[in-house]
Amino acid sequence: MTPPEQAPRAETNEKAADEYAAERRVRYFTRRRQAKRFLDEVNYPHSIHPALVPGVSVEDQKVRYGIDRIILVAVGAVILGFVAWGVIAPQQVFDLSTAALGWVMRNLGWVFNVLAIGMVLLLVVLAFSRYGKIPLGLDGEKPEYGTASWAAMLFGAGIGIGIIFFGPFEPLTYYLSPRPGAPYDAGSIAAMKGAIAQSALHWGVNAWAIYAIVGLAVAYVSFRRGRVPLMSAIVAGLWGGDSSSPGSRVIDALAIIATLFGTAASLGIGALQIARGVEIVGGLPATGTALAMLIIGVLTLGTIASAVSGVARGIRWLSNINMALALVLAVFIFGVGPTVFLVNIIPGAITEYLGTLPGMLGANMSEGEDMQSFLSSWTTFYWAWWVSWAPFVGVFTAKISRGRTIRQFVLGVLLIPSSIIVLAFAVLGGTAIWLQRRASELDAAGNTVGIADPDRAIAPDGTVDSLPAPAEIFFAVVDQLPGAGIISAIVIVMLAIFFITSADSASLVNSQLSQKGNPTPNRLVTAFWALCMAGIAVVILLFGGQNALQGLQNLIVITALPFAVVLVLMAVALVKELRHDPMAIRDHYQEAAIENAVKHGVAEYGDHFALAIEPTAPDSEYATGGEFDSTAPEVTEWYARTDEDGNPVEYDYEAGAYLDEDGNSLPEDSADEAWRADGASPTAEGVDGAGNR
Template structure:
């Protein structure tokens, strides 16, 4: 848990740690994606605009500016955030795969050249997937990823502390919802320098990471959610991933906590080595050699599927909203993304400094986009207020209110409003008038 909040290795610490994990991975990041997805999907599929992040701002800036220099600046910021956020994710994935190779004894040390080689392989894989298109590449990888993740989760659930995991699911949900206000208000003032350092490494980094993914995740889920109502979209985007995160963290977090309580070997010199934690956990269970390899494959596919989506979205943004960007553009952005990740790992030497550099890169890249997202929220709110459906409802409410007020003013206490089914009189049911009938009546 965060420093200074609870006594370490206590029941309260478990509750706080699980609630904090959900705070970082639950409703909050997906709420950011939901706003972006609604704004892009509404403008594209209801208003007929181009699938560009700048199209969100048309209610504020007008068509001329959003299709001119202002729109280009906004789309450039979206590309900038997506590029560096995805590059940081790719680098983090490479460090995790390198940690798995080192943990299994396949390499002595995950050096910078090894990590760069992993990035090259991942880059080639996601470029190939991206140029194959959503239906073939991304969907195929996503399906494989989902199956492998379910297999791994079920395996740990069965061989791990099953009863603890089942108890942890409702407890984590209750702690998350109950402590949400306290977690959202954590600052350096509540824990001093230790809390400040912890917030920088965890909460601030996660928020920056999620925001950097906003352009391409928002555009991607908007594209695959065409035909859904806003209510269906919000419920699906918020609840489905949050429920998956709750189950996932209860299974793996609960198993890691149980291993630490019983064996006490989930830390190195009293600190958690995040790259090795999952491999250390799986080493407690049968088929460790198989499950650790499965984790490396799962991590690789996860980051490949995310990176190829990002390269397609950056291609769409750079080609002014093309739903199917050219392969050359997609390949270009894929190569640039891999190069940025490789350079950051090379500068950091492949150690903890490399991870810190990737985190700092994510924060810096996301900072300008925070302002863009705040303005996007206002633009979406303003546009939804003028939607024809909303306007019709407002007019209907005003007409009903005026009718009631006039009725009370004219008839006083004798006025009443009722709705009764009335069968139309046969004399009132007539065929539509033709031109001759209209002329005769006039």
């Protein structure tokens, strides 16, 4: 109870409190009116501040898809002309491409090395910066796939022909012939770990960084910025324009060409390995490249049948079966092979990889002819190959990563598939090295000093020159393990499935790029690109024998170089757009608002103050966005909705609906009409888990 003498004072305090509360309410509603008047006066698109836009999905845009005849005809003519030239004069193509490769490696090989290093650094910075929490989708959108499914699909993207072909061949080559300047000798104990570490460099984090920059950019502009998944749609952020401009068409054309040659190379070596496997399992004499060309023809017909019939579900089932077979194969070799040896060497090889990473990445063309030859055949060639695969694998990783944050995407794409691939190389390559050492004479320190049993050695005289043809090495390794015949037959089937699924999916991506990003492109166009890839693969095989691999390297490096420049532009464009992302704008406001409020509070009230929100004059020192122009085109134009012809249309972001002239929601408020008009579906699957390299 209030004492009598204090009652008047209490009543006075209560009255003052009521008056203060009333005054605050008046000020609050005054500020609301002022803010509303400001928003009315400032003509934001659809009356929404750029910091409050939840994002725009390409599926909610009004887009008119269709065949880009200029790209289709121009690129198609170039590829068909090249194939005709290669069939008529394969040696001439080989000689000219070899000369061109030498020039590119000597003068521009550094471009690929900088790209492989720079993309890793950029992605790590983005992941752990304030941009890392930006979602690849709308605000609050959940990941489309659970973490386990997402990781499995990323793993699937890294399983393919390359691992079976190069898995035992590459580490064994480095064991017998180390990189020039490597801190170990051929056939030594240290060479075992060093060989696997060198392979891990080529197939690990640096490779996936090249894929990840494309995947991140595609996912961001498609699921967050509402643009079609074209390479040109990403780079256009640097200078504006659309996919019909000459510059945009050149960029998409370069992406198609790079993907065609990169995938064709994989198909070529896959056909070589299938052919050699058939010869070994069937006891047939060597036929050179004739059988491989026949295999390309048969499997390409299977690819076209898949593309024309639209049996995407069947392709996905085949892909899943192949991934399961790949796992069984790896577990089988690990179990029946040198299990203890592999268990011991894998941790050491990983440590060796981390410890020697700077030295391996630092190898360059200025270190003499031996190093030039090594880099041209291996490291720089690989960087170029991954650049050529970047549009394909990038689109796949983007599609399955919707709803993930940039941090989740970067860490997942860099670490999950590369870890699996490095383990696969450790198992296959480690087994090949162990078999070679088992047939060798070793000194007291465990270093190779000769060959004790040439019949059981993979390289009979202990040098890299005596290795079998690369397409044969996997079968030579398996031949010394139990169940060799069954395993070889399974591997042949796996390679055939990888051929079809890779060709089908890569053709689909190229078809999308030549049809303005259409998620369900014309199947005949998809089949045409499959034929183009088969034609390039045939040209590679026409080089003949060991020259086939050299020809593969020639064509990949030359055709990937222009797209390497596009990758740099994509990275710059992505960073530029992230700076103006709604979440980045809110972060800027948050930092400025808190800093200004604390300074103001301490200056005015000392230790005791609370934060409040109220309008300020634009030129006030306490204005949160005083230095930020929220009406600038770079932060507002991207979310202004348009119709299929680019004309402005009204949109209600709160309701998520397009509006008619009277402000009423339209019954069809997304791009469904445009898709249906083009005979497509906005919910099409697009690229599936067949994205194998």
